[in-house]
Amino acid sequence: MQFITLNGINLHFQVTGLGDGKPVLVFINSLGTDFRIWREVVAELADQFAIVTYDKRGHGLSDLGEPPYRMADHASDLAALLDHLGVEKAIICGLSIGGQIAQQLYADRPDLISALIFCGTAARIGDSDFWHQRIGNIEANGLEAVADGILERWFTPQFRDPANVKFPGYRTMLVRQPVAGYVGSCAAIAAFDMREKAGQIAVPTLCVVGDQDGATPPEMVKDFAKAIPGARFEIVAGAGHIPCVETPEQLSGLIGDFTAKIAWEQ
């Protein structure tokens, strides 16, 4: 477990295998989660990659900074972390808002990126009204009030079975995020629209989505993939919005297969 202050924010991060000469893979977490969502994927891929995970500002053990955030704030934190670690190029994998942070990083610091993996994300998710309603509701009533609806989009009914001990654990992860950090990131999503720029992505790209994703449904992610030249599109069976938790072996397999073709370029 490591911490570093960058951009005036104390960031919580973890690295494995850096300096071993392996290609670097970076994971960016989604709204209302911290980097532990990648734990099983990291375990699957640690032999092949040096891996960086971190808690974006306002989430997990990273500082709040000054919400509301812009997507550029999130991307700047990641760029500063990679610069600090001496990572010159990496495969960037982002889930949901994490995928939007990856898009912003590609716009701002393309030198850092050799390939992109977009998981349950798009150039635009919802509209401004949708996000500002969510912000108002959470500011008034807290994350507890919206948690069950969010979890229905995150996970399949099978995962939400009361007998599955992981489910209440991830519910706890969601409701313990700081409200100001959560809604600060909602504001970044509300303002984010890269639809005009998706066609300019010029690195190998994989778009992947759970077949039961209730937040960014397969059709939305497929349309995003179509807008990116040469992007590969894959659907993971048996997963909602967070395949890294629900189907880590499948997701890791897709990442391994995709990166096998491009890792040598780094």
Ligand SMILES: O=C(O)CC1=CCC(=O)O1
């Ligand atoms: O929380 C949700 O509803 C799903 C989601 C949208 C953006 C993100 O990062 O997660």
